[in-house]
Amino acid sequence: MSNTGYARVSTDDQDPAAQIDALTAAGCDPIFVEHASGATMQRPEWHACNRGLGKGDTLTVVRIDRLGRSLADLVSTLDDLAARGVHFRSLTEGIDTSTSIGRMVYQLAASFAEYERALIRERTCAGIDAARAAGRRHSRTSNETSHVNCMITARVSLRSLDS
Numbered sequence: 001m002s003n004t005g006y007a008r009v010s011t012d013d014q015d016p017a018a019q020i021d022a023l024t025a026a027g028c029d030p031i032f033v034e035h036a037s038g039a040t041m042q043r044p045e046w047h048a049c050n051r052g053l054g055k056g057d058t059l060t061v062v063r064i065d066r067l068g069r070s071l072a073d074l075v076s077t078l079d080d081l082a083a084r085g086v087h088f089r090s091l092t093e094g095i096d097t098s099t100s101i102g103r104m105v106y107q108l109a110a111s112f113a114e115y116e117r118a119l120i121r122e123r124t125c126a127g128i129d130a131a132r133a134a135g136r137r138h139s140r141t142s143n144e145t146s147h148v149n150c151m152i153t154a155r156v157s158l159r160s161l162d163s
Contacts, residue, residue, distance in 0.1 A: 007062065
């Protein structure tokens with residue numbers, strides 16, 4: 001059962017030393033260090049870190065935003081870790097999914113993410129209905145549909161690599 005640290009800074013100009021020090025003080029070994037944007041989960045050090053995590057291990061970050069900036073990505077990642085029996089710990093926010101209060105905080109965050117997705121879906125449907133009522137219709141051209149299908153296939157292929 002390892003306590004694995006993950007540190008991330010967005011640019012090469014930023015110094016991850018403070019994160020590394022905090023993770024070392026928290027007993028993390030190994031520590032994966034990334035110089036990449038948090039806007040996407042497609043990061044090489046994150047993938048290496050994630051592949052090494054197994055049942056009973058703990059992933060520790062200094063702040064939850066070091067793992068990712070998108071709430072949807074964070075919830076998806078934390079769901080994946082939980083399904084694999086991996087605990088999550090964020091030092092700054094005090095989240096520790098190996099404890100009952102940590103799981104509760106995580107579940108609250110997941111509930112807000114689900115609510116956010118529902119609001120987006122409702123706004124999208126309302127916008128489509130309003131456009132139809134105004135007589136506007138938009139459908140994808142065959143070229144757009146081909147591009148979307150290609151993107152979906154690529155995403156499915158990338159997901160299979162994560163397994």
